[in-house]
Amino acid sequence: MEHAEHPSYLQHHFADSQQQEETAxxxxxIFLLTEVLLFGGLFAFYAIYRAWHPxxxxxxxxxxxxxxxxxxxxxxxxxxxxxxxxxxxxxxNNKKQTIWLLVATLLLxxxxxxxxxxxxxxxxxxxxxxxxxxTYEGITAANPHIFFSxxxxxxxxxxxxxxxxxxxxxxxLIRTIKNNFSSxxxxxxxxxxxxxxxVDLIWIFLFPLLYLIG
Amino acid sequence: MTExxxxxxxxxxxxxYFTIAGILFVLTGITxxxxxxxFGSFNIVVALTIAVIKGSLVALYFMHLRYDNKLYGxxxxxxxxxxxxxxxxxxxxxxxxxxxxxIEGSVINENAIIYEQNK
Amino acid sequence: MSSSASxxxxxxFKGIKSWLFTLDHKRIGVMYLFGVMISFxxxxxxxxxxxxxxLNPGMDFIxxxxxxxxxxxxxxxxxxxxxIPAIPAALGNFVLPLMIGAKDVAFPRLNLASWYIYVxxxxxxxxxxxxxxxxxxxxxxxxxSTTTSTSVISMTLGAFTLGFSSIFTGVNxxxxxxxxxxxxxxxxxxxxxxxxxxATAVIQILATPVLGITLVLLILERAxxxxxxxxAMGGDPVLFQHFFWFYSHPxxxxxxxxxxxxxxxLIATFSQKKIFxxxxxxxxxxxxxxxxxxxxxxxMFTSGQSELASVVFSFLTFFVGIPSGVKMxxxxxxxxxxxxxxxxxxxxxxxFMFLFAIGGFTGIMLGAISIDxxxxxxxxxxxxxxxxxxxxxxxxxxxxxxxxxxxxxGRMYNETLAKISVFLVFIxxxxxxxxxxxxxxxxxxxxxxxxxxxxQPLHAFSSYGSWVLAAGFVLMAYYLIHSxxxxxxxxxxxxxxxxxxxxxxxxxxxxxxxxxxxxxxxPYDYDTRMVIDDKLIKK
Ligand SMILES: [Cu+2]
Numbered sequence: 001m002e003h004a005e006h007p008s009y010l011q012h013h014f015a016d017s018q019q020q021e022e023t024a025x026x027x028x029x030i031f032l033l034t035e036v037l038l039f040g041g042l043f044a045f046y047a048i049y050r051a052w053h054p055x056x057x058x059x060x061x062x063x064x065x066x067x068x069x070x071x072x073x074x075x076x077x078x079x080x081x082x083x084x085x086x087x088x089x090x091x092x093n094n095k096k097q098t099i100w101l102l103v104a105t106l107l108l109x110x111x112x113x114x115x116x117x118x119x120x121x122x123x124x125x126x127x128x129x130x131x132x133x134x135t136y137e138g139i140t141a142a143n144p145h146i147f148f149s150x151x152x153x154x155x156x157x158x159x160x161x162x163x164x165x166x167x168x169x170x171x172x173l174i175r176t177i178k179n180n181f182s183s184x185x186x187x188x189x190x191x192x193x194x195x196x197x198x199v200d201l202i203w204i205f206l207f208p209l210l211y212l213i214g
Numbered sequence: 215m216t217e218x219x220x221x222x223x224x225x226x227x228x229x230x231y232f233t234i235a236g237i238l239f240v241l242t243g244i245t246x247x248x249x250x251x252x253f254g255s256f257n258i259v260v261a262l263t264i265a266v267i268k269g270s271l272v273a274l275y276f277m278h279l280r281y282d283n284k285l286y287g288x289x290x291x292x293x294x295x296x297x298x299x300x301x302x303x304x305x306x307x308x309x310x311x312x313x314x315x316x317i318e319g320s321v322i323n324e325n326a327i328i329y330e331q332n333k
Numbered sequence: 334m335s336s337s338a339s340x341x342x343x344x345x346f347k348g349i350k351s352w353l354f355t356l357d358h359k360r361i362g363v364m365y366l367f368g369v370m371i372s373f374x375x376x377x378x379x380x381x382x383x384x385x386x387x388l389n390p391g392m393d394f395i396x397x398x399x400x401x402x403x404x405x406x407x408x409x410x411x412x413x414x415x416x417i418p419a420i421p422a423a424l425g426n427f428v429l430p431l432m433i434g435a436k437d438v439a440f441p442r443l444n445l446a447s448w449y450i451y452v453x454x455x456x457x458x459x460x461x462x463x464x465x466x467x468x469x470x471x472x473x474x475x476x477x478s479t480t481t482s483t484s485v486i487s488m489t490l491g492a493f494t495l496g497f498s499s500i501f502t503g504v505n506x507x508x509x510x511x512x513x514x515x516x517x518x519x520x521x522x523x524x525x526x527x528x529x530x531x532a533t534a535v536i537q538i539l540a541t542p543v544l545g546i547t548l549v550l551l552i553l554e555r556a557x558x559x560x561x562x563x564x565a566m567g568g569d570p571v572l573f574q575h576f577f578w579f580y581s582h583p584x585x586x587x588x589x590x591x592x593x594x595x596x597x598x599l600i601a602t603f604s605q606k607k608i609f610x611x612x613x614x615x616x617x618x619x620x621x622x623x624x625x626x627x628x629x630x631x632x633m634f635t636s637g638q639s640e641l642a643s644v645v646f647s648f649l650t651f652f653v654g655i656p657s658g659v660k661m662x663x664x665x666x667x668x669x670x671x672x673x674x675x676x677x678x679x680x681x682x683x684x685f686m687f688l689f690a691i692g693g694f695t696g697i698m699l700g701a702i703s704i705d706x707x708x709x710x711x712x713x714x715x716x717x718x719x720x721x722x723x724x725x726x727x728x729x730x731x732x733x734x735x736x737x738x739x740x741x742x743g744r745m746y747n748e749t750l751a752k753i754s755v756f757l758v759f760i761x762x763x764x765x766x767x768x769x770x771x772x773x774x775x776x777x778x779x780x781x782x783x784x785x786x787x788x789q790p791l792h793a794f795s796s797y798g799s800w801v802l803a804a805g806f807v808l809m810a811y812y813l814i815h816s817x818x819x820x821x822x823x824x825x826x827x828x829x830x831x832x833x834x835x836x837x838x839x840x841x842x843x844x845x846x847x848x849x850x851x852x853x854x855x856p857y858d859y860d861t862r863m864v865i866d867d868k869l870i871k872k
Contacts, residue, residue, distance in 0.1 A: 011441075012436065012437075012844070013435065013436035013437035013441070013513070013844075014513075019512060022283070022512060023439045023440075023508050023511075023512040023513070025282070025283075025286065026283075026285065026286070026439075026507070026508045026511055026512060027439060027440055027443075027504055027505070027507075027508040029285075029286040029289045029290070030289060030503075030504045030507055030508065030538055031504055032289075032290070032293075033289050033290065033292065033293040033538060033539070034500050034504070034538050034541070034542045035542070036290070036293040036294065036297065037293055037296065037297060037300075037539060037542035037543055038542035038543075038545055038546050039546075040293070040296075040297035040300060040301075040542070040543065040546075041300075041542070041543050041545075041546030041547060041550070041576060042546060043297065043301070044297070044300055044301045044304060044576075045550070045561065045572070047301050047305065048301075048304060048305060048308050048572065049561075051305065051308065051309060052308065053567075066246060066249070070242060070246045073242050074239060074242060077235060077238045077239065077242065078235070080235075080272060080276055081231060081232075081234075081235040081276075083276075084231055084275075084276045085228070085231055088225065088226065088228070088231070091225045092225065130553075130557065130559045130560070131554075131557060131558040131559035131560035131561075131566065132557070132558035132559075132560065132566070133557070133558070142567065143566070143567030145560055145566065145567075146560060146561065146566075146567055146568065149559035149560055149561055150561075152559075153549075153550070153553065153559070157549075193276075193277075194277055197272055197273070197276045197277045198277075200272060200276075201269050201272050201273065204265055204268045204269050204272065205262075205265050205269065207245075207265075208245055208249075208261035208262065208264070208265050209261070209262075209265075211249075212245060212246065212249035212257075212261050213249070213257050213258050213261050285511075292539075293539075296539050296626060299626055299627065300543065300579050300626075303627065303629075303630065303642070303645070303646075304572075304575045304579075306639065306641055306642045306645055307571070307575065307630065307633075307638040307639045307641075307642035308569075308572075308639075309639075310639035310640075310641045310642065311637070311638070311639045312639070313639060313640065313641065314639075314640040314641075315640065317637075
């Protein structure tokens, strides 16, 4: 059956809502590809310096706080779960549940940032800082400041993505409350979800590379 | 006929989401646990294998790649392929410098200003 | 049949707001066109100033510092503000949806956003000119870029911002080509321009993010001294070159691939003959996109990278020649026994083939390590990349601009003046840059403010050439602007082309096509179909 009347969310240049949704999803995946390559530059940077200074990496990674990092991994995985469930709730038209799950995702994201803040401030305190600001004296291998340059750029860029994610989640939350979505149309939540899972996915790699590998 | 139009919305059972999250938690525990043992150069292999498994679970189930158009998965793989090209070709340089002609530090010009400044 | 009198995308909505908030890909394309033309003018002025200074050895009228800033700005403006967006974002934006029979690009809002981001990036770049212009060259090599006192941060922020604009265009084009083709248009019924834009978009999304992170790292290095590009702190400045060229070598194909797409359209249309080897041209675009990611190290033969890397990169570089050669031979085979019409767009296309062949061959020469060690950083390299970038992309861009001008504005330009203009540009270009092959092979280094007396005659000749070139462009500006006001009304299909954009009126209506798009032929079916007075006729 053709869509006799034009749903309000359907843009004029699409034939039907399925085409619109698939296009949005494709666009989102291409955007995620650009994100992978953006972080990829930093992963390259990590790989190259690790190959050059293996002992320094082993020694420097020990000052990172594994319990804090692990806790943050749990927090972020849980937030990914609540995000995925919020989409599922919208698929079955349970708007109330969607709202609560989005709020939970937001709170978990905030928790992640708070934990990160404690980690950062501890390092600031000890002078475990990037590049020329590095003053810590507990590492004997040469060039330990490079490790912290890598640590701060990688986690900093990731943290920035968490902040952006929170802004986007807030936006879809408001739109959900305003009744913009239904089981027929919830593409923006779905796209936000894809983005949020990618943020989680990148952390899944950052955590072992920075905190665990000795 | 609405079902027909929206048949592409694949609704997964709740239990699946919880199972995946559970596996992710367990794997996180394992990767932290094994990090206290030293496998030498295999440390990185173990940690990255677990990370790849976790990442794949997120991509396949949370991001629905397993049920969606194969094109999206291909895009993700493409990004990883090009990232490997980038890292791989760069490391052909960084790992093999000075192999054919050893790099020796030598003074280009004894009287250059830069040497004055460093004194 | 005065179609311009009717309602079209230009006159349906009025006022400056209807432009600034438009979501119409055609209007956004036109807005980009203004942006890139202003940038071209600016970059061109810098070029003329550089050539004027080089007329004689010693100081003529600008100081050495100003000269360094001039060549940096010339490069940065021409690359980031003109060539990269010129064909995809300006012409491509206009023609891509029309060519595949779509009403718009996939994400019109993102499209408009990309234009605003482009403008913001341009503002950053212009600000850096005011705030003590950058003197690093457009490549921003560390460690000089992290230590010079000039405004590197605002210029790199500009390039970073422009990168986002380019990524957005890429995302948009890929989604558009995948999802918005009119029913019946399979992948191998798409015009070759669409294939070229698609391949370009693939490079844009894969390469540009790496430039983004590179520039962020450069800014962090400069602002906070993170030490990764600083040898004194255990970092490595050569890494900057890897990161930079991982983007910037593919970027030369972001520049030239869409140009090749235009040439495929022009050669087929003006030979009125089915394009030879359609699939090979389409595949070769994708092959170029892929191979372009494997060769960046050929910029670093003398930078201290490992010998192994140099050999690998040199070897891989030669492969780029194959798909480019495939295209050249197919274009020539298309022209063979065609009914060639020498209208001005075709003259641009033929200039492209001549100049790009020289640019391509000298590129193969430079890809050989033994030659490059000697030619590196000489005028030979300068001449080579101007033959590819200007002789290739810029010439193709103007070919495309002349070809689609009637569609964009609904007006014809003065054909005689157009022919004089292409002639002046061709002569002036060769005077300016062929000379530089001689200069380079005799040892004249690039980016030098002063030179030995023995180079004076060649430098002077090159500078005279730049005046002829400038005259050609001034003439072009005159007749194109004149045509907007006084030009004859354009028919819907002035060149007798078969692709879909010519089947709607000139200029097109807001939604591109009246009613359903009818697709009953391939874009190059010139053997069975022809166009007479805007009517498509079966032979
Ligand atoms: Cu190159």
